[in-house]
Amino acid sequence: MMLRSIALFLLVIFAFSNCKKDDTCSFDACSYVAPAAEIQAVQNYLSANNITNATQHCSGLFYQVITPGSGKTATFCNSANAAYIGKLTNGSTFDQSASYDFVVSSVIRGWQNGLTLIQQGGRIRLYIPPSLGYGSSQNGTIPPNSILIFDITLNTVY
Helix, strand or coil: HHHHHHHHHHHHHCCCCEEECCCCCCCCCCCCCCCCHHHHHHHHHHHHHCCCCCCCCCCCCEEEEEECCCEECCCCCCCEEEEEEEEEECCCEEEEEEEEEEEHHCCCCHHHHHHCCCEECEEEEECCHHHHCCCCCCCCEEEECCCCEEEEEEEECC
């Protein structure tokens, strides 16, 4: 029984070892960069659609901060709640939710990188290269190697 208690304690410590008490994490949003061809494909989409105010993130993600928000900023370790709509470049909606609870570390890399750019109450549009989304995998109605477009409102950061 004592051995189980110690093992459980060590497991809990290990699970939280990447998150510091001040809510900062050892996550490097720029450690993985989308391939140049994917970044170029997003740039081509933006250009073809006369979207000139999207900013390129170090990871290859493009974004537009619609409203920066004024509350807490999400980190890799946080839980959060967001409203979102996800679309493909042809305009079709593949997913949406008015209230989605999640842990930032558990969502696609494009969200992980993009959500840290706004604060609670903020709204952002993300243009996500395939490798920061679902990559070459078919995911429901999302075809392989799809550029994803998300409008996200960060409702709450826990």
